[in-house]
Amino acid sequence: MKILHFSDLHIGVENYGKIDPNTGLSTRLSDFLSSFDELVDFALSEPVDIVILAGDVYKGRDPSQTHQREFAKRLSRLSSNGIPTFVLVGNHDLPNSTTRANSVEIFPTLDVANVFIGDRLDTYKIPTNSGILQIVAVPWPRRGGILSREESRNLTIDQVREEIESRITSGITRQAELLDPNLPSILTAHATVNGATVGTERSMMLGNDHVLMVSALQQPGIDYVALGHIHKHQILRSESPMVVYSGSLERVDFSEELDEKGFCIIDIDPAYPPGKRMQNFEFRKVSARKFTTIDVNITQPILNPNSVILEAVSRSDVSESIVRVRIKSPSESVPLINDNDIRGSLSDAHYVAAISIESIEQVRPRLNVDIAEELDPLHALNLFLDNRSTDEDQRSLLIAKTEQLLREIESDSEPQS
Numbered sequence: 512m513k514i515l516h517f518s519d520l521h522i523g524v525e526n527y528g529k530i531d532p533n534t535g536l537s538t539r540l541s542d543f544l545s546s547f548d549e550l551v552d553f554a555l556s557e558p559v560d561i562v563i564l565a566g567d568v569y570k571g572r573d574p575s576q577t578h579q580r581e582f583a584k585r586l587s588r589l590s591s592n593g594i595p596t597f598v599l600v601g602n603h604d605l606p607n608s609t610t611r612a613n614s615v616e617i618f619p620t621l622d623v624a625n626v627f628i629g630d631r632l633d634t635y636k637i638p639t640n641s642g643i644l645q646i647v648a649v650p651w652p653r654r655g656g657i658l659s660r661e662e663s664r665n666l667t668i669d670q671v672r673e674e675i676e677s678r679i680t681s682g683i684t685r686q687a688e689l690l691d692p693n694l695p696s697i698l699t700a701h702a703t704v705n706g707a708t709v710g711t712e713r714s715m716m717l718g719n720d721h722v723l724m725v726s727a728l729q730q731p732g733i734d735y736v737a738l739g740h741i742h743k744h745q746i747l748r749s750e751s752p753m754v755v756y757s758g759s760l761e762r763v764d765f766s767e768e769l770d771e772k773g774f775c776i777i778d779i780d781p782a783y784p785p786g787k788r789m790q791n792f793e794f795r796k797v798s799a800r801k802f803t804t805i806d807v808n809i810t811q812p813i814l815n816p817n818s819v820i821l822e823a824v825s826r827s828d829v830s831e832s833i834v835r836v837r838i839k840s841p842s843e844s845v846p847l848i849n850d851n852d853i854r855g856s857l858s859d860a861h862y863v864a865a866i867s868i869e870s871i872e873q874v875r876p877r878l879n880v881d882i883a884e885e886l887d888p889l890h891a892l893n894l895f896l897d898n899r900s901t902d903e904d905q906r907s908l909l910i911a912k913t914e915q916l917l918r919e920i921e922s923d924s925e926p927q928s
Contacts, residue, residue, distance in 0.1 A: 512641040512695060512781060513559045517550060517774035518739025519759035522578045523570030527833045527862045542800045544581055546760040549797045550774050551585050555592055560639040562589060565739025565757065566601025566651065566701030569614050590625035595637055599629040600650040601701040601739060632682045634689060642781055647686045649679060649700035672721050680727040687730035695781045695788050698728055699737040707741050707756060728754055734788045735777050743770050744794060751786050761799050765835060772799035803832040812843040814905060817852050824856045834860040842870045888917060
């Protein structure tokens with residue numbers, strides 16, 4: 512049985528994008544859909560037996576009709592080819608009211624073939640071409656669905672979170688005890704798990720995170736744990752059952768610049784006993800949009816700071832990247848930095864996110880007064896230029912001008928005959 516695990520699709524993230532004149536849609540929407548298309552193409556070509564999306568289909572709780580249409584089109588490709596998709600409900604899929612439908616509830620409402628929604632902590636038995644797969648689903652909890660107002664009335668925020676963590680952990684244990692040992696089993700959770708590297712994508716997270724222990728997920732009878740919610744791909748536990756965050760399919764912001772993006776492929780042999788069914792694991796990268804940071808540190812005031820900045824840009828592959836340039840420069844040189852020239856050098860980039868300049872005040876070294884009085888002007892100038900780390904062309908020009916000025920002063924001071 513071949514299982515494809517991915518998460519945090521986040522259709523609707525359009526930061527750092529521009530309007531595609533051919534479609535009228537954001538180019539960032541195309542980025543996220545293109546990565547999803549790579550996944551669907553792979554699933555069909557293998558083929559896989561089931562696709563598991565471990566939460567967060569959309570960026571927000573109220574996706575546009577266009578975003579819903581594009582997601583459904585790709586699910587339809589899988590469904591029409593006999594590949595079931597299991598969609599776990601993540602925090603971005605939940606409405607802010609318990610009486611409202613979540614963003615993926617339309618699929619079971621319409622009874623869409625081969626699409627299954629995990630919207631409650633329960634075990635789902637999903638038919639695949641290689642037999643039945645048991646999925647213990649741990650969606651992002653609705654607090655009102657776990658605790659009544661009366662129960663949580665006098666609890667602090669931390670106490671509420673602890674109570675939710677405790678009840679989820681107990682629920683997972685109960686579901687694991689009810690598993691059929693003759694069928695392969697996957698646990699999928701949209702949650703923060705203790706020990707995971709979160710990074711700085713907390714701007715994408717809504718509300719306070721509950722944190723589950725890895726031990727709560729590594730239940731007997733579970734063959735693999737498919738996690739979502741954290742955008743960085745990582746393997747939390749490599750022993751059986753493996754506990755894995757697939758990470759998001761696309762980079763959301765510069766905090767994910769160095770992260771590899773893709774999905775996980777898991778091979779399970781149902782003929783083996785529980786705990787020994789997993790035969791192979793692979794992380795497959797997708798062609799996610801590149802993010803590139805160019806750092807330029809100008810240590811001394813210079814007359815042409817743009818030459819240093821443009822040289823740094825030329826050393827970077829910015830083609831079709833989302834780029835930011837971060838410049839540190841002495842305050843004297845800041846007015847000489849030409850923003851238009853820098854943007855012109857980034858013409859091959861997909862999008863220039865920012866050109867930021869940090870002005871640095873220079874601490875200028877001073878010579879001892881007694882020593883300074885003993886120096887001739889050219890010697891003093893050379894010391895000054897050494898302290899400023901002046902490049903050779905500028906040094907030669909300044910020394911030549913100084914020598915000329917000294918000759919003129921000397922000539923004017925000679926007595927007339």
